[in-house]
Amino acid sequence: MSLAVEAVSSSSNMILEDNIDKENNKKEIEIEENCEEKKSIKKSGSESSLYETEDEVEGEEDAEDNKIELGPQCTLKEQLEKDKDDESLRKWKEQLLGNVDINDVGGTFIELLEPEVKILSLSIVSPRRSDIVLAIPEDGKPKGLWFTLKEGCRYSLRFSFQVRHNIVAGLKYTNNVWKTGVKVDNTKRMLGTFSPQQEVYTYDMPEETTPSGYFARGSYSARTKFVDDDNKCYLEINYTFDIRKDWATIE
Known part of the structure; x- marks a missing residue:
């Protein structure tokens, strides 16, 4: 009786180990395939970058x-009229515009965008x-x-x-x-x-x-x-x- 039980137990263990080995082999194959796919993608990307025109x-x-x-x-005229009450902005505009003579260049000059x-x-x-x-x-x-x-x-x-x-x-x-x-x-x-x-x-x-x-x-x-x-x-x-x-x- 005990021999039969041991034989069944041993046979079950062999089947279980065989299934585990198959699963491990399957996972290793999947991992290798994923790695190859990633390498292929990386290689393809690097190759295309070499041929940029x-x-x-x-x-x-x-x-x-x-x-x-x-x-x-804003037109130059709008910029000159904007924020007239802001002293710091007024001084900055005067410094930026410096040599601009509105009377000399004419009215249409300052209305172009x-x-x-x-x-x-x-x-x-x-x-x-x-x-x-x-x-x-x-x-x-x-x-x-x-x-x-x-x-x-x-x-x-x-x-x-x-x-x-x-x-x-x-x-x-x-x-x-x-x-x-x-x-x-x-x-x-x-x-x-x-x-x-x-x-x-x-x-x-x-x-x-x-x-x-x-x-x-x-x-x-x-x-x-x-x-x-x-x-x-x-x-x-x-x-x-x-x-x-x-x-x-x-x-």
Whole structure:
């Protein structure tokens, strides 16, 4: 009797252990499949990021800028009349508007909503040489090579521009540079907020040094933009330039 009970008990234990092993194997297979699936997803995501185009990168930057929510625009006349009793605001407006002569520019000037910013010239300034003043084509696409920089030289960019009709808030300069399709530089610079005036504004960028060496020399493509806080673009230039052993010969 006891032998029969032991045999049944032993047989039951073997079946139970066999079921447990099967369940464990099933769970291990499921875990391995999930891991492989996650690896596949991760790999797919990393591969797609390697093939981003210039337009896709630019689109992401524009999307970030569009997230900023700004208040309604006011004409210059409305801004001058607003909060007249606030002494601190009045002084701030006087400091901001500074050289604006309402009587000189005429009544219609201060009733326009949109500011007008015109980039008049771009210059490359480098020690011990004449400035390179770049002509800006109306379509923003200079034909052929726009300029040449000497490798390892110190230089800075100088912008001259005019603001009319209204205050331009948060004017900024952005510049992206590619070499053989690979982005090698991404510059963003806040220029500031500017009031309308007859005089021309001049802005000097911080001094930089061009890269040097065999791999630095060659042709580059670039995209420069001037935009404000409303993401309104006043100028976009798509161009090519070279870095060489020496400056280009002036003919």
